[in-house]
Amino acid sequence: MQQFDTNPYEFGFYDKAKPFYKSPKGLSEKIVTEISRIKNEPEWMLQKRLAALKLFYAKPLPTWGGNLNTIKFDSMYYYVKPIDNQKRSWNDVPAEIKNTFDKIGIPEAERKFLAGVGAQYDSEVIYHSVSEMLSKKGVIFCDTDTAVQKYPELVKQYFGTIIPAADNKFAALNTAVWSGGSFIYIPPGVHVTLPLQAYFRINAKNMGQFERTLILADEGSYVHYVEGCTAPIYTTDSLHSAVVEILVKKGARVRYTTIQNWSKNVYNLVTKRMFVEEEGVGEWVDGNLGSQLTMKYPSVYLRGRKARGEVLSLAFAGAGQHQDAGGKAIHLAPETSSVITSKSVSKNGGRTSYRGLLKVIKGAKDSKSTVRCDALILDDKSRSDTYPTMDINEERVTIGHEASVSKIGEEQLFYFQSRGISQQAAEVMIVNGFIEPIVRELPMEYAVELNRLIQLEMTGSVG
């Protein structure tokens, strides 16, 4: 615990839970086969993994974004299984592991309030509970490993269809070694009124985490999935490379909310994509605070008439951090609409980049898109860039793009101070105010936690 005491990163702790199984360091066909064997997977999944591994080897690292050359793929563990069984109720979860979650501060009230809680501990979901109400409605909410066993037809039909392994090097890596993540199926017309929620953590030295999430929202259904991350501090680099695939069928609506606060040595390289069909609505709310490098651009593929997509991206970069984040909207059908809103804050030498793509194909007539990215830079050491790409092949479209870069002005600080508010408190309020349009979209407990984290980042203390 010495590390915890001397480091300001509040959630940087790790407990002494003994992993049940740990794969050897590095990546090979043998290790991938072993992962699949331990999970008792059907042959088709093993074949998907092995094919993806070949793609991973073949694909080059992206040359844009941040510096990825420092990732040591050979010295990482790709699979760690913490305990041997899924536990059905919170009471059955081993005390040491529960202790870890207590430290993250999952409030009691929240557990009661939320319909289901899945907590990913190391590579595997250890606890999962879906309320009876949801089961009765035919909602499936389990970890993806379980889904492979219990719902193989559904998984086989959709796994890797929204984000193929060949999409990029990290999607290939995830497909080869994935473990955990959530599988959700919402039957036609079913509205899940409470947010479904899962917490993810990294908790083994040098271990990559490769969760795989697949959400299928059938016609006219609704679900809000919420995911939050905190991670322990380690001295060597760590990799988080998830894949999130979401299918929003006709008239359905899915919102996916993430607040990620990885410790500052983690590479956070995530591929997130939604296919949105006719009159469907797909929404990403994506907040990135931690990690040394984030590369994440949640995308909406608007595939049916009147499909709507929205990306709200929030990034906070402090010393030694690079947040390369943004969103993509691909208009593939007429009368589709998208909104991308990005807010970034850089401080103390941190760097934020907005990277976005807006694409409208020929024939996607009367489509609308608004892109707005605002950056707040808190000091002269910090940096913010914008890399918007537009590829518009249809004339009958309405496109709006606004970008702003601002600093906290002397006049603003003076106004706060004239009311007796200190400069430091003023800066916290200004930053929280700047990101408020995104924070107000978060569930209450996340909004509170986020404001607390911002305060921690800004002042080194909460209170």
Place this chain on the structure above:
Amino acid sequence: MNNLIINQLAVKTEDKEILHGVDLEIKKGEIHAIMGPNGAGKTTLVMTLMGHPSYKVTSTDSHILINGEDIINQNPEERAKRGLFVSFQSPIEIQGVSLLAFLRTAYKSLHPNDKIPLSVFKETVKRALLDVSLPENFMSRSVNEGFSGGERKRAEIVQLLVLKPQFAVLDEIDSGLDVDSLKSIAQTVLKSVKEQNIGILVITHYQRILHYLRPDFVHILKNGKIVKSDGMRLVKKIEKEGYATI
């Protein structure tokens, strides 16, 4: 004691000396008005009193005393904590920070020993909004964001009422307000002077608001100096003759 004293205040901004030795004493419960033509140095005086970093005091003989304590070297935050308040002519917008949260933070900082519960504080803000005819929902709106000119002036008065300073400078609160609003705001200010025994300095270009506020003292600021001080009859004189003859 119980007064705000301005002594030989000389100030420059952007390397140009604007004030050349202003003297003034305001006791608690008194209302003073400063009138003056454009460019007389009215805004410079206001900003200097609150400690705006762009306005530099040029003389070591310059002093600003609140209840006997010289605040001339204090930053705005410290001055506010000594009980000084300014209602700004063009208050800025603060995106995403509600008026209630802003006032709550300010109040806690200004009155650290007053452990007023949030629910009671909210009532105070609500009443202050009512006093200046602003709807209750303004407390949950971002400070000054999307407010009209008149609404901003009223919101500044709301802050005055809630934050309970000892001395308040009201800079051009009359611009952007119609006659009825002006009258009701003046009444609100008068009430708070009585109830809280605040000392008020009103800075204005026009005479209108002074008819409602009835200041105890009227001063004319011209070319960076106070050239004349008297009572309300000075206002009438200016109405007739303008500043030229003074």
